[in-house]
Amino acid sequence: MSNKNISITLTTNKKQKPDVNNLVFGKVFTDHMFVMDYSSDKGWHDARITPYQPITIEPSAMIFHYGQTVFEGLKAYFSEDGKVLLFRPEKNMQRLNQSNDRLCIPAIDEELALEALKELINIDREWVPQAEGTSLYVRPFIISTEPTLGVHPANNYKFMIIMSPVGSYYKEGIHPVKIAVENKYVRAVAGGTGQAKTAGNYASSLKAQEVAEEKGYSQVLWLDGVERKYIEEVGSMNIFFKINGEVVTPELNGSILAGITRDSIIHLLKHWNVPVVEKRISIDEIFQAYKDGQLEEVFGTGTAAVISPVGELFWNNERIIVNGGQTGELSMKLYNTLTGIQLGKESDPFGWVVEVEQKVEHK
């Protein structure tokens, strides 16, 4: 029992760990998971760490019908000196509660959630992979479990944290991606759920993604749903453009996710005195900047890849090659700095890194 009253039941049957050189994203899960229940009468209760296992749930559970659910994604890194480090995890718990608010899900105790997360990582510490570029991906999520078909905020929920060791995003070095600008489908619109991390946003994105992949693009760049010309974000990344020495990124307009990597990049750029502006940017402006020879770099930012340079953009039958299809200097510097901080190799001017302290071994 910890001071936050998280009960712990350890597995008696540890799984074999996967080959760290062949990790597939989000397929293999660690030995344990965190679970906490909510009911309208008891509030959040019964915080517990248990062996990783399937859940049993009614077919009428509201999650299956009305999608009331939120999630988060963050990573635990193994540092050179043997520590396990988290990157701004409190931001994920804050954002989880912001998503909760939009989805009418009762707020969680962020401190408890953070402690549960650390406790869980500690218990499955040997699952934090040590090979270069690897990490332990952590997925907190909440689902509505009330077994009723009425459309209303549920009276029952489950908050869970599951974890999966993940491989290096850039096993063969950083390769810029090709991105198609989406004209037909819309991900989200102001007044909708775009700024929440909730399942429906991802479900609605699959179709455009499928079409883009058929054409050889790895992701889509979303435009706003109103005028269909302002840049929003990429699948699971925010997007930045370096134009004539200045870095620009779409402002938080109510329909894009407030990425934690995005926020960190903005902080770093300001720290370096690189001009950075959050504003509404049209896709025309980007193509025009390219034509004017001023589009220097484009990169996505997100927990999965940290920085993902964009080498090609396709829109309205026009294809532009950014920086000769190569990773730009600033993209590279940001990648190196941010991953350096995350791994405890670089100084951490903003105090972003949180160590998961090793506790006495659980029996």
Next chain:
Amino acid sequence: MSNKNISITLTTNKKQKPDVNNLVFGKVFTDHMFVMDYSSDKGWHDARITPYQPITIEPSAMIFHYGQTVFEGLKAYFSEDGKVLLFRPEKNMQRLNQSNDRLCIPAIDEELALEALKELINIDREWVPQAEGTSLYVRPFIISTEPTLGVHPANNYKFMIIMSPVGSYYKEGIHPVKIAVENKYVRAVAGGTGQAKTAGNYASSLKAQEVAEEKGYSQVLWLDGVERKYIEEVGSMNIFFKINGEVVTPELNGSILAGITRDSIIHLLKHWNVPVVEKRISIDEIFQAYKDGQLEEVFGTGTAAVISPVGELFWNNERIIVNGGQTGELSMKLYNTLTGIQLGKESDPFGWVVEVEQKVEHK
């Protein structure tokens, strides 16, 4: 075994049926359910009717994270002469496949699904309530079950049908509802998932609904997400206005659901030579028609209530009372005719009603 190869396992422990006079929507389920699995290698397979029971599912199942899911809703009615009747059930299966397409879920065999539905109703025939206004609500739905955190169309799904006896919507007579026009939140936008029956649309609607209820309104009327002035639909209903003798309803614009009741109402009105037009309608026009003394009736249409007269609309601090807050003549006639057809009491000029033929009793 039926000719479509639906295997059947009957319960050995029939539940007690609820009091038909106190049925709460979607809380109690019948003794059996239909299940069919999908995997990329086998396609849809293993169609079966089993005792109603919880499902066991991995915490990493994609439904919990990326919301790839669709559903339908229809009713089985007990007729005066002891038949069990469905209303245009093939339309629900067609719409399910349209939703599937938008959500990148593999199409189901509509004929098989219809047969499964009938077989299931037959087995749980004694659950079709007989009291006036009651019915058996049928909920087909599909969830993505692949246990992987990558954002892509899943490789595994479950198609299920569950059923719940539901009470009369109008136990104490038809009472017009009060509806608030929503200015802040948006349900869906063209290019999004608004015309699919998928969980995310309902999750995103909860917040506005909550705010409206606090103000004493039972539902919200959604406006378009682009200009925020054109009328879309209500929570789980399409909407119609009778203005100066003409009935108008928003056209199918890509962001509203193509209601089956909506379609039936349009057919009936045309059959009666009542002018009916599907077009873009702004909320201003409605308030103006009211001021001009031309707004005669407003009603919602959907499977749950069939016709739901609207007695009050609230928008921008203005409140209008429709038809003195009373149910209009046309609303009443449509309600009586449609429920009459559904119950086999009125002639069925379009051949909408489908009987669930009684089979030899299953052991």
